[in-house]
Amino acid sequence: MELRVLRYFLEAAREGNITHAAERLHISQPTLSKQLKELEGELGKKLFIRGNYNVRLTDEGMLLRKRAEDILEMVDKTEEEFKALGEITGGDIRIGCAESEGIRHLAQRIKAVQAQYPRIRVHLYSGDRSDLAERLEQGLLDFAVLVESNDLSKYNYLPLPGADTWGIILRKDHPLAEREAFAPEDLLDVPLICPRQGLQKELSDWFQEKxxxxxxxxxxxLAYNGGVLTQEGLGCLLSFDKLTDTSPDSPLCFRPLMPTLRSKLFFVWKKYAVFSPAAEVLLNEMKDHCSAKEMQGPARMF
Known part of the structure; x- marks a missing residue:
């Protein structure tokens, strides 16, 4: 299976039209059709359902699309790393991020690195814990920012300063908006919109048997999408503070959980990872930053 043919396959899958895909690839339509037929023969599976004008993926085709995207992303990342070896004038760094106000610390360090090396580019990938951990394990990410309930034993990591406060996002005209905080029993009859990653550990521990x-x-x-559902009256959102607009002009407000529930963030990377020069620069910047914050004593909570 050639990488070139995988790129052809992905282009056809994205376009949904062989002719349009061939034009984007700057090859003839018969050539592209032949390559895709040969790929199906190599795999022994039909990848496309062909119509008069369009094509769509079979179940086997959708599986190959996911695998091909991961394979080609890894190939592109490897090529970029080798091009950057021996020089730090530029390079690409890929970071997976949980949603958090604490990402501000990472943004500040990225800005400092780019001030010194303007050609370094950073690519952020937002996702939940399992998604980020999987991509980090596969080598698709150089680093990830994870919430503390993850098993960190298989990573090297730096604790980021501060912590995020859990609470309820609800409409200001909601009957419960007058409350200053919410205990577990206050939420038993309330329609809730929950983050998938939060249900695994912190919130389950906080609610206990309830x-x-x-x-x-x-x-x-994504908290933004949860905020939209909340605005439309679907329910109340369990979320970190400061991820959703609760300003005076917003129809939403934030109320903390009681007892208080906070989560720390960690900047993590795989043990024994080999970094590109650009990634090494950011890692050293993060180490210096976190070490300086630790020397200053307890960090302020966001």
């Missing part, structure tokens, strides 16, 4: 009595109407892995 977790099975929650009325969860939706889950999401």
């Amino acid at each position: 977790v099975d009595r929650l009325n969860i109407v939706a889950t999401c892995n």
Whole structure:
């Protein structure tokens, strides 16, 4: 299976049209069709359902698309790293990030690195814990920012300063908006929108035996989308503070959980990882930053 043919396959899958894909690839339509037929023969599976004008993926085709995207992303990343070896004038760094106000520390260090090396580019990938951990394990990410409930034993890591506060995002005209905080029993009859990653550890521990009595109407892995559902009256969002607009002009407000629940973030990388020069520069910058914050004593909570 050639990488070139995988790129052809992905282009056809994205376009949904062989002719358009061939034009984008700057090859003839018969050549592209022949390559795709040979790929199907090599794998022994039909990858496309062909119509008069368009094509769509079979189940086997969708599986290959996911694998091909991962393979080619790894190939491109490896080529970039080798091009950057021996010089730090530029390079690409890929970082997976959980949603958090604490990402501000990472952004500040990226800015400092780019001030010294303007050609270094950073690519952020937002996702939930399992997604980020999987991509880090596969080598698709150089670093990840993970919430503390992850098993960190298989990583090297730096604790980021501060912590995020959990609470409820709800409409200001909601009957419960007058509350100053929410205890577990206050939420048992409330339609809740929960983050998928939060249900695994922190929130389950906080709710304890009451977790099975929650009325969860939706889950999401991005706070922005959860905020939109909340604005439309679908339910109340369990979330970190400062991820959703709760300013005076917003229809939403934030109320903390009681007892207080906070989560720390960690900047992590695989043990024994070999970094490109650009990634090494950022890692050293993060180490210096976190060490300086630790020397200053307890960091302020966001």
